[in-house]
Amino acid sequence: MAKPAPPPFSWTLRIYWEDTDAGGIVFYANYLKFFERARTEWLRHLGLEQQHLRETTGGMFVVTHTSLRYLLPARLDDVIQVSAELQDKGRASLSLEQQATRHDGPEASLLCAGNIRIGWVDATSLKPARIPANILDRLEVKK
Numbered sequence: 001m002a003k004p005a006p007p008p009f010s011w012t013l014r015i016y017w018e019d020t021d022a023g024g025i026v027f028y029a030n031y032l033k034f035f036e037r038a039r040t041e042w043l044r045h046l047g048l049e050q051q052h053l054r055e056t057t058g059g060m061f062v063v064t065h066t067s068l069r070y071l072l073p074a075r076l077d078d079v080i081q082v083s084a085e086l087q088d089k090g091r092a093s094l095s096l097e098q099q100a101t102r103h104d105g106p107e108a109s110l111l112c113a114g115n116i117r118i119g120w121v122d123a124t125s126l127k128p129a130r131i132p133a134n135i136l137d138r139l140e141v142k143k
Contacts, residue, residue: 008097011037024075025075026073031068048135057132059131061094068112081102085097086139095115097115097116100113
């Protein structure tokens with residue numbers, strides 16, 4: 001029997017003044033920062049701290065592709081959840097689905113959704129490389 005996929009990793013953050021534009025709405029590019037932080041925390045949650053990976057393997061993850069859809073605005077002082085869920089893993093890259101949601105009582109409002117591809121590179125040359133097997137073994141793909 002196949003093991004059920006784990007729920008998406010979720011990380012909570014509050015929207016600060018520095019995250020917003022003059023209208024008090026989150027500046028669109030900041031969702032990329034929020035998604036980056038959630039991916040970093042997802043890896044940390046799996047015991048894969050990025051600086052340690054670089055020091056022990058000589059490799060690192062880099063973003064190679066992003067695609068985002070903006071659906072609703074987040075505003076100053078909102079508390080949002082940012083998720084990271086592995087969709088596909090290859091020998092040299094990972095594809096993740098990420099979402100930013102705001103919980104308005106019992107309902108969740110999807111603010112931004114994205115597909116992010118990260119590739120593994122040699123940290124010195126920045127040339128693509130295979131993701132070490134011990135890292136791939138820790139990653140569960142959504143089924």
